[in-house]
Amino acid sequence: MNTETKTHPELSEIFNKDEQRVNWHDETLWWIRQKRDKSAHSIPEWEMLREKASQIKNNALSNLADYLVSFEEKALANGIIVHWAADAAEHNRIVHGILEKHGIRQMVKSKSMLTEECHLNEYLEKQGLEVIDSDLGERIVQLAKEPPSHIVLPCIHKKKEEIGDLFHEHLGVPAGTSDPQILTEAARQHLRETFLTRKAALTGVNFAIAETGEFVVCTNEGNADMGAHLADVHIACMGIEKIIPKRKHLGVFLRLLARSATGQPITTYSSHFKKPRAGQEMHIVLVDNGRTIQMGREDFRASLKCIRCGACMNTCPVYRRSGGHSYNYAISGPIGAILAPNLDREKYADLPFASTLCGSCSNVCPVKIDIHQQLYKWRQVIVQEGYATSSKKMSMKLMNYTLSSPGIYRTAGKAGRWVLKHIPFAVNNQFNPWYKQREMPEAPKESFGEWYKKNVK
Amino acid sequence: MKRIGLFIPCYVDQFYPNAGIATYQLLKKLGLDVTYPAGQTCCGQPMANSGFEHLTGDCNQLFVDNFAEFDYIVSPSGSCVLHVKEHLHTVNSEDQAAGIRKKVYELVEFLVDVLQVKNLKAKFPYKVGLHQSCHGQRGLLLTQMSELVAPYFSKPQQLLAQVEGLELIELKRTDECCGFGGTFCVVEEAVSVKMGKDRVKDHLTNGAEYITGADMSCLMHMEGILKREKSKVKVMHIAEILNAG
Numbered sequence: 001m002n003t004e005t006k007t008h009p010e011l012s013e014i015f016n017k018d019e020q021r022v023n024w025h026d027e028t029l030w031w032i033r034q035k036r037d038k039s040a041h042s043i044p045e046w047e048m049l050r051e052k053a054s055q056i057k058n059n060a061l062s063n064l065a066d067y068l069v070s071f072e073e074k075a076l077a078n079g080i081i082v083h084w085a086a087d088a089a090e091h092n093r094i095v096h097g098i099l100e101k102h103g104i105r106q107m108v109k110s111k112s113m114l115t116e117e118c119h120l121n122e123y124l125e126k127q128g129l130e131v132i133d134s135d136l137g138e139r140i141v142q143l144a145k146e147p148p149s150h151i152v153l154p155c156i157h158k159k160k161e162e163i164g165d166l167f168h169e170h171l172g173v174p175a176g177t178s179d180p181q182i183l184t185e186a187a188r189q190h191l192r193e194t195f196l197t198r199k200a201a202l203t204g205v206n207f208a209i210a211e212t213g214e215f216v217v218c219t220n221e222g223n224a225d226m227g228a229h230l231a232d233v234h235i236a237c238m239g240i241e242k243i244i245p246k247r248k249h250l251g252v253f254l255r256l257l258a259r260s261a262t263g264q265p266i267t268t269y270s271s272h273f274k275k276p277r278a279g280q281e282m283h284i285v286l287v288d289n290g291r292t293i294q295m296g297r298e299d300f301r302a303s304l305k306c307i308r309c310g311a312c313m314n315t316c317p318v319y320r321r322s323g324g325h326s327y328n329y330a331i332s333g334p335i336g337a338i339l340a341p342n343l344d345r346e347k348y349a350d351l352p353f354a355s356t357l358c359g360s361c362s363n364v365c366p367v368k369i370d371i372h373q374q375l376y377k378w379r380q381v382i383v384q385e386g387y388a389t390s391s392k393k394m395s396m397k398l399m400n401y402t403l404s405s406p407g408i409y410r411t412a413g414k415a416g417r418w419v420l421k422h423i424p425f426a427v428n429n430q431f432n433p434w435y436k437q438r439e440m441p442e443a444p445k446e447s448f449g450e451w452y453k454k455n456v457k
Numbered sequence: 458m459k460r461i462g463l464f465i466p467c468y469v470d471q472f473y474p475n476a477g478i479a480t481y482q483l484l485k486k487l488g489l490d491v492t493y494p495a496g497q498t499c500c501g502q503p504m505a506n507s508g509f510e511h512l513t514g515d516c517n518q519l520f521v522d523n524f525a526e527f528d529y530i531v532s533p534s535g536s537c538v539l540h541v542k543e544h545l546h547t548v549n550s551e552d553q554a555a556g557i558r559k560k561v562y563e564l565v566e567f568l569v570d571v572l573q574v575k576n577l578k579a580k581f582p583y584k585v586g587l588h589q590s591c592h593g594q595r596g597l598l599l600t601q602m603s604e605l606v607a608p609y610f611s612k613p614q615q616l617l618a619q620v621e622g623l624e625l626i627e628l629k630r631t632d633e634c635c636g637f638g639g640t641f642c643v644v645e646e647a648v649s650v651k652m653g654k655d656r657v658k659d660h661l662t663n664g665a666e667y668i669t670g671a672d673m674s675c676l677m678h679m680e681g682i683l684k685r686e687k688s689k690v691k692v693m694h695i696a697e698i699l700n701a702g
Contacts, residue, residue: 013647022651030630037603046606315604317634321651354645356638356652357506359595363604376506383508396509403467403499404515413471433643437650438681441472448470448477452493456481 008354011326012318025157026320032153033314035263036364043259053252054368057305060210060243061295067210067243068286074213075284078275085287088118094285095120095202095235096127102233102281104129104200110217110224111135112204113151113308114237114287116330120202131202132194134223136187143170149324151331152261152310157323191223201227203273205238205284206307207253211246214274215284218257218267225271236273237285240292241304253307256366260309294342299377303338305367312361312371318354327351334361338374341382349387352378410449417443461491462527464561466537466673467499473673476694480533480564483700487572491531494523502540506639510544517547517554525553529571530561533696535593535672538563543596563597564696565671569612575619580702582622586665587613588656588679589632590672599671603632613671616699623698626663633659637678653682661690668692 006014016022040046060067072082085091091114099107107124109115109131121131121142133142137154141147143166148154155163164177173186203224208215215236217224228234244253250270258264276282295301313319313333324332329340329348337351352375361371382388388396402412419426420443428435446454461484465477484491500520501513520541524530532538541561547554568574593599600611617623636642636652643649657679660668668683668690670676676692683690 009645009647012645016647016651019651026655040606043606317636317652318645318648321648321655353508353641354648356591356634356636356641356649358591358634358638360591360602360604360632360634363595363602379506379508380510384511388508392507396504396507396512400504400509400512400516403501403504404519406496406498406519409467409498413467417471433646434681436646437685438653438678439684441677441680444472444474446474448465448474449493449495451474451478452481453495456493 006328008322008326008328008350011328012322012354015323015326016321022321024159025323028156029314029320032262033311033364036260036311036314037263039259039263039265043255049252049256050366050368053256053307053366054305056244056249056252057367058302060245061241061301061304063245064240064243064295067245068240070210071208071213071243072286074211076213078213079282080213080275081281081283083283083285085285085289087289088287091118091237091285091287091289092120092123095237096124096129098233098235098283099124099129099200102199104233106130106132106198107200107202108132108134108194108198108227108231109138109202110204110219110227111138111154112202112237113148113330114204114239115202116148118237118287118289120237132191132198134191134194134221134227135219136184136221136223139187139191140166143167147325147330149332150310150313151308151333157325191226195226195230198227198231200233200235201231202235202237203228205236205242206257207244207250208238208242208284209245209247209250210243212274214247214272215242216250216254217271217273218254218269219271220264220268222269225269228271228273229277232279233281233283234273234276235283235285237287240286240288241306257307257309260311260364260366290343294339297342300338300342300374302369303335303342303371303374305369306335306339307367309366311364311366315360315364316355317358317360318356322354327354334371334375335369338369338371338378341378345382345385346387349382352376352382410447413447417447458490459528460526461489462524462530463491463493464497464500464524464530464532464537464541465493466532466534468677469534469673472677473694476533476673476696479694479696479700480531483564483696484531486700487574492527497523500537500540501544502537503639505540505544513544514548517545518549520545521547521550521553521557524557524561525550528560529567530557531564531567532561533564533671533673533694535563535565535590535597535599536674539592539596563593563599563671565593565599565612565616566597568699569615574616577616577619577699578702579619579699580621581698583666584624584626584664585617585698586626586628586660586663586668587617588635588660588668588670588672588675589613590670590675591632591634593671594632600632613695616695617669620698621702626660626665628659628663630656630659635675635678637675639674642678649678650682653678657682657686657688657690661688665690667698669695669698671695
């Protein structure tokens, strides 16, 4: 489906045409939110951990330049080749260059939201290279030619029957298979062959440690290890905000990450990479792609504290009922809605409005990003920069005019109530989005102001 | 005696005067000096939440002109109070605006925290579902939030427990948003309606006869859905329940 030209409200409306499916999507993610709650409540010091993580990230961002330099120095000393990429295009060129140098045409990749953000797969495919995603969910959406709909659970929008159909088409499982165990086994056999034959493996990075020059990748499937340990070339790509100052800080973040994401105490694999094994080449690509611009925006820099757990998506009542693809950005949900406008205000003008500002996202965030406050602030920026529709501008000006004058307000209120009472079809029609699926409030005979004037002396 | 300015949000004034009347009567019953300044209109939130905070200057000035003189400002709407607390600024009377930001209270928090009401003489013999409005809950901390690992408390529940005959029902999701969200309810119509339907369903399956809360806007949203579904269940502002009987 080409979703590029449709807005969040339009895509949400399409998603909501199948109410049973929305219920299923909502319940599935709510179940994960509940697992997160249970897991968090088993740690009495949970809120203190969040505060600690938040402060470490504040420190990391405030001293990012120094930490990056230290990280590079240590990584180089460990025998890792370090690259710097100003933007997505440079990142893609660097990865391509490394593969070219080794004459590699095929690469295996473990989950990396950064490469989604940079559209690396499409870029490499255009150069005639083949990339196979080894994370199961990621592989499923790759076969379906779709972007991930969730940063932790990339194929959460797909039912097992639909995965069965895809595997029937691409991996040759019998038609109608929907048993998760059989499907997973089929993927496992298919990926095993991939792991054994690929010469290059790309992984993401969850945490990069300034003190030691090492990095940590968290997976549940061990696919980062399978790829990296079997390949001659390991490329790790990371946004520059992934830096944490010291190794001991992992004790804070690893406790928070999986509990926030899925309710697990820790991911099955927390793989530490420090130096290439004998005969292997190890690269790190440090990517900016707008991050330093976001750093300079006082109201929005805290968004860079994100550790990509996805808790804000699971708790978001809008995300659960609109699906990840309605956001048109690699990172969906509330966090995506505050990150995306940094890159393109016009294209993502609808995202900060895809929220009721309920604030649940900020409460589950393990690094205490004030997500809903930033959504409010992005709305102001987007309007100030002229990306509101002209009908919205008109109605807001009219509303402001009415509400700024008690006399006009009283007259308008009275007129409105009169219309509702006497000619309801003037309001209750197809042009009123409220009325489509909801009744209008009943017009009372008098306003509170009128009652007060009459009854209180 | 301390003077209380009654702030009745625009849509409550126009569509739900009973919530305003109940608030006024309740405060009077408690022996307070309550005044409704006639020149008030709106807190400016509908514009600000839509990204037009820069247009709200006149609205804010009007609010200051109407309410600066009072010792307390009390309102039956968590959302509007939160907006005033977080965003009321003026060019010419910022000191007064700052004062208002500190002395504006949502009705429930005023009753519990300032008046410390322990014994309301109210009677409401029905099964009631309590909707936690997000801005009242997560913004004004009227009730502990389910996301946090922290001791439970609930100010609206504390008050409803004083109402004779009232049976509070349990909900499956204790504090999920109803999907109103100001202009969100029309801009994101599909998701907004679905959120509202789901919230209403939780109350209905658990046997509510009335849905109440400290924010009329959420109740207005759920009422719109209940009526479309031809449900007999009604919404009622918490002030009306606390003032009943």
